[in-house]
Amino acid sequence: MKNKVQRLTARQTMGFILLSILINATGNGLTVSLNMGSALWTASTVNLSHLLNFDLKPLLVIYGVIVVILNAFLIKRIEPRRIINNFLFMIPFSYLVGWTAELFNLLPLDQLNTATKILLDCCGILMIATGVSIYQRVNILLHPNDDFMQILRFKFFHGNSAIAMWVSFMPPITISLICILITHQIYAINVGTAFSLLFQGSLIGLADRYIFPNLKHQGIESAAD
Template identity: 65%
Template sequence: MASKQHRLTGTQSAIYLIISITLNALGNGITVSLNLGSALWTASAVNLSHLVGGDLKLLLMLIGFIAIIVNMILLGGIQWRRAINNLVFMIPFSILVGYSATMFNQWHLDNLPLVLRIVLDLFGIVMIATAVSIYQRVNILLHPLDDFMQIIRFKFFKGNAPIAMWVSFIPPVTMSLIAIFISHRIYAINIGTIFSLLFQGSLVGWADRHVFKTLKHQGLDKLMTAKHQ
């Protein structure tokens, strides 16, 4: 699926990244504010944090660091620039999600009728999937977990987004099941989580084809062979 399109300019890349990070932050902010289920990785971290009594932010950071190491293993070598870019992405993204959730909390979305809240929550998931599609295609700055999905998508599944997403969800689902089995309690899992599990990969693939149609995947050759940098 490597694209023959000319390489993006720095300005084009920056614009796409700003749009995608903003979309992702807003989508996460909506789902967090509505409290109708977090995305899979977040939900697993929440359940694990309740089990071990750890800080959620630190746990999410730890998961991100582990993902960076796993990504290096999958690529067959150390790519320091890629790892640093993953870390650079996490900082502004985490801040924006916090601001976004606070903003939507002030709008009291949780007071809306249930049907409207469900529609907004699912729309938030669609926003997240669209954002993932955009910055995966730009392929400069990615969250380590989204980079993990992209690596297995193109390295093992010939670009098939739904299958790659489901495979990438095996670790968080396993973590959640273990935590729930031990604690006998369920946290942060609701309709939004189920929707994300079933359809996020398909939504990413849909956005690839229909959102910014001229934006093609950049630098896919780097997913096939690791370059020591």
């Protein structure tokens, strides 16, 4: 982190951000549609939407607002620009996840055998990790959940993505358990969720190294302060 990091041009920044959002949203939408296990934050939102009988898309936004407040608490200050960027990412992304899930629902995915569904679901988790890796390195627009993980990663865990991811999963795990205890139903939690819990942090670290390896973390001081 002490080496000088080459700054991105505006065109590079926009290209990486748009690509990463598309990859991440598509991965999330695929896992929601397959119902073989979504990433922990998405899975907990799906379970909460069923508990409250509330549409997934605005609920994802409400979730993000709560995490924005948590992030401000962790860095012990309010950064208006950071919060605005979180919202600029979160609102269109939340609706994009909902829309991509609806598009995947139009495909006959339920007719696939279980092994194929699990494989596709794990591919969805891999897409999520890849998208997160790219826009965390760009570090201009972040979803509050991923900003939360990045703050933990560089402020408390010396850049270790796996440990930071496991710790960042505690809130969605807790919410999912509460929803399951109340409804006695489980949604979006399956093999893919376990795969996400065990490997998503490590997959982000691998994507940092092998997906656009010349793209280094930009402005990471704001997360580590």
